[in-house]
Amino acid sequence: MRRASGGGGARRAWALAGLLLALGPAGCGLAQPQAGTVAPGAGRTVAPGAGRTVAAARFEVRARHTDVVEVEVLFPSDAAGRPERPPGGPGLPALLFVQGGGVSVEGYRWLAEEVARAGWVVALPVHPLDLAIFAVDNGRVARELLLAPPAGSLLEGLVDPARLTVGGHSLGGVVAVKLALQQQAGQAPVAAVALLASYPDPADAARLPSLAGTPTLALAAEGDCQAPLAVVRERSAVLPAPTVLAVVEGAAHFQFTGDDAPDAARGCASTLPLAEAHARIASALLTFLEAAVDGGGTGAEALEALPGVRVEAP
Amino acid sequence: VSAPRPGLPAALLAALLLLASAPARAEAPVLTATSHPDTGPRVVVLAGLPAQGGVGLLLPDGGRGALGVELVGQLAGRVAEARAGWQLPLARAGLFDAALQLGGTAYLVPVGRLDAGLGAHAGLFGGFGGQPSAESPAGVTAHVSLGVQAGAEVFARELGPRVPLRAVLAGRVVSGPLWLGLTARGGLDLEPARAATYRGEALLLLGWTLAVR
Numbered sequence: 424m425r426r427a428s429g430g431g432g433a434r435r436a437w438a439l440a441g442l443l444l445a446l447g448p449a450g451c452g453l454a455q456p457q458a459g460t461v462a463p464g465a466g467r468t469v470a471p472g473a474g475r476t477v478a479a480a481r482f483e484v485r486a487r488h489t490d491v492v493e494v495e496v497l498f499p500s501d502a503a504g505r506p507e508r509p510p511g512g513p514g515l516p517a518l519l520f521v522q523g524g525g526v527s528v529e530g531y532r533w534l535a536e537e538v539a540r541a542g543w544v545v546a547l548p549v550h551p552l553d554l555a556i557f558a559v560d561n562g563r564v565a566r567e568l569l570l571a572p573p574a575g576s577l578l579e580g581l582v583d584p585a586r587l588t589v590g591g592h593s594l595g596g597v598v599a600v601k602l603a604l605q606q607q608a609g610q611a612p613v614a615a616v617a618l619l620a621s622y623p624d625p626a627d628a629a630r631l632p633s634l635a636g637t638p639t640l641a642l643a644a645e646g647d648c649q650a651p652l653a654v655v656r657e658r659s660a661v662l663p664a665p666t667v668l669a670v671v672e673g674a675a676h677f678q679f680t681g682d683d684a685p686d687a688a689r690g691c692a693s694t695l696p697l698a699e700a701h702a703r704i705a706s707a708l709l710t711f712l713e714a715a716v717d718g719g720g721t722g723a724e725a726l727e728a729l730p731g732v733r734v735e736a737p
Numbered sequence: 738v739s740a741p742r743p744g745l746p747a748a749l750l751a752a753l754l755l756l757a758s759a760p761a762r763a764e765a766p767v768l769t770a771t772s773h774p775d776t777g778p779r780v781v782v783l784a785g786l787p788a789q790g791g792v793g794l795l796l797p798d799g800g801r802g803a804l805g806v807e808l809v810g811q812l813a814g815r816v817a818e819a820r821a822g823w824q825l826p827l828a829r830a831g832l833f834d835a836a837l838q839l840g841g842t843a844y845l846v847p848v849g850r851l852d853a854g855l856g857a858h859a860g861l862f863g864g865f866g867g868q869p870s871a872e873s874p875a876g877v878t879a880h881v882s883l884g885v886q887a888g889a890e891v892f893a894r895e896l897g898p899r900v901p902l903r904a905v906l907a908g909r910v911v912s913g914p915l916w917l918g919l920t921a922r923g924g925l926d927l928e929p930a931r932a933a934t935y936r937g938e939a940l941l942l943l944g945w946t947l948a949v950r
Contacts, residue, residue, distance in 0.1 A: 453815075453849045485849035487926070487934060488892045488899060489764070489816045551935070559932035601932070 453483040453491065455573040458504040462497070462536050477539040478504040479532075480577060486564040493549040494565045495528050497539040498581065506544075506577045514583035516716045517544040517569050518617070519602070521555050521562055523593030523680065528553075530680035531592065537705040543712070544569065544582050555591070555598040562589070562602040570610070586716040588615040590640075590708070592679045593650060596621020603637065604630050612637060615715030617708055619679050620650040622658030635663035638715035642707055644674035644700075648691035656735065667721035668736040669707055674700045703731040764890070764901060765858035766822030766840040767920050767940055768795045768805030771882040771907045772862035773834055774826045775803050777946040779916050785940035788812035795944065802826060805840075815848040822858070832865040842890070854897075856890030860905065877912045886922070900927040901936070916944030 459478030478500035486492045499507045499515070509515060518538055522528050528547040535545040548565035551557045569587060572578030591599035596618035603613045604627060616639045623631060641659035643652050652670060659668055671678075673695035675686040683700070686692050693700065706729050714722025727734045768781060774797060781793040791809030798804070807820040822840030829835075838860035846852035866880025886903040903924035910917045923937040 483849075485846070485852075487928070487931075488852060488854055488890075488895065488897065489811065489814045489844060489846060490934075491814050491849075557935040560934055563931070605932075 453485060454481055455576040456480040456482065457575065457577050459496070459498065459500060459506075459577065461500060461502065461504045475540045475542070476500050476502060476507075477536050478506075479535075480504075482568055482573075482576070482578070484564050484568050487560065492558075492561045492564045494568055495532075495535075495547040495549065496568075496578065497532075497535040497545045497547075498577070499539055499542055506581050508581060512583075513585070514581055515542060515544050516586035516614070516712070517546065517582045517588065518712065519546045519548070519562060519565050519569065519587065519589045519599075521589070521591030521595030521598045521602070522547065522550060522553055523591070523595045523620075524555070525553050526592070526677075526680050530682065533681050533701060534679070534705060534708070537701075538709060538712070541709050541713075544578075555595050559598050559601055562598060563605060566602065584611050586614050587611070588617065588712060588715065589613050590615075590617030590619065591621060592619040593621050593676065595619075597624045600624065600627055600631075600634075603634060606633075615639065615712060617711060618642065618659065619704070619708070620644050620647055620655070620676050622650070622655050623661065625658075628661055631661055632663055636665075636719075637663075638711070638719060638721045639663075639666040640708070640711040640715075640721060641666065641668045642704070642711075643668065643670050644676055644678060644693075645670050645672050646674060646691065646693050646695075647676040648686070648689055649676040660736075665719075665721045666736070667711065667723045667726060667734060669711075669723075669726045669732055669734050671700065671703045671707065672731050672733060674703065679704055699731070703729070707732045764818060764820070764842050764844075764856065765860065765886040765888055765903065766805055766807060766820040766838070766842070767907075767922075768793045768807055768918075768942070769803055769822035769824035769838050769840065770860055770862065770884065770886065770905050770920060770922075771824070771880065771909060772826075772836040772864035772884065773866060773880045773882060773909065774800050774824065774836065775909075775916075776800065777914075779944040779946050781807075781916070781918075781942050781944035783807065783809060783940055783942055785938055787938060789938070789940075791818075793942075800826075802836075815846075817845045817847070819843045822860075832867070833863070834865070835861075835863045837861055838884075838886070842888075844890075844892070846892075850894060852892055852894045854890055854892035856888050856899075856901075858886055858888035858901075860884055860886040862905070862907075864907075866909070877910065879911075880909045882907045882909075886924075897928060901925075902927065903936070914946040916942075916946065918942030918944065 459480030462477045482494045548561040589599045600623045643655040675693035677683045677685045678700035779795045783791045793807040796804045803824045809818045825837045827835040840858045842856040844854035862884030864882030867878030890899045903922045907920045925933045
């Protein structure tokens, strides 16, 4: 083999390039914030903690050896964006929420804020291309972040591991079920599963009985063209008890997100105003979550009493 | 449930989007990931999606193979990689050829929890195209390869192993001392007790033939 010319200079250039490539990444550490950014105004708050301040922070977690997974976290906070920790209590309940296909986590910011205003910690893991199915493992990473957060970060001691729930919209619901089924040794099972306009992957059907005893909500939109009510009804029938199927009357698929324009683009626009749809969705989700972590039930009776929500299968 | 609709255009779109995704990438050596033995020694600059960049040296062995050495910084994952690959030509018939690649990668993860890793990789490539520049120094030649890469990687903190599997499409154009390459890779990583992670990357390679003595 012939030798390349440029001996000493080339060696120095290689050494410098190697040094820069090795040390360059070290210049910026992973984000493990101690406080968040306070979310603007209460807006259309429906949560029991109306008026409570909520803050958001973006965490970065080292995962799969060489990856960095971003997790957006919302939580009840003081005016400075520091978390409001329950005095001497076991920590706050938490919802790990998985984004729907092609919808950014920002699209669920409204829902996360509503849930956080009710005193919950909400974690939204970010996925490649906003398609959770490409990296199901990101949800596991977010779960570990909530249960074993970095020392000194705002999440330290904030979450009650026994009241960790998972949920997701659309494709995110499919992944949420997979996360609930991914029970790690030594971890408490998830306290509840919430599927918004979604249903389990048929490939997971054989493992679903292991969720028996875990309260599950299938929250469908009456006018959904992406996850039609009939399909949600059929596919959620395989979920073990206790499961409740609730229907948001008049709502459409993308009204679970912050922008329902895609419904109109697909010729599936709802006549229900987005704000009203959000109020119904947030009320139903919170009613279920509170019932699930407080008493292990689905809150079917309370769901039935909500305006614009009907329960089909308690 | 909102997922990509079936059909070729959607699949192509999804593939393109995957290549542009921030956390998706592949780590086997790339300079020697072709079926075609190069000729002149070259220094190469690598840049690609997701955010990454580096430098490399391609040292051919008179048409009998080539050694490629790469230093790459993965900005999205904040990881530094040193890769080396050896290309072994297997067969040649007219414009068609095939080659085996054997290589290794060393990782340094300086951000978050300090970590390091080692990987062994193998690839098999087939392709067709013109002759390398040394045989027609004034002309423009081009070559296209299609292949697969597989590896096994272990890390100091969490052993793994991580098993990357990739399909590789590589194009090379040589004009005088200028050497231009485009490599796209897609596939998945398998790891015990974890869901598979889908990966992809697109790399532009710009090389210059070094003077030899």
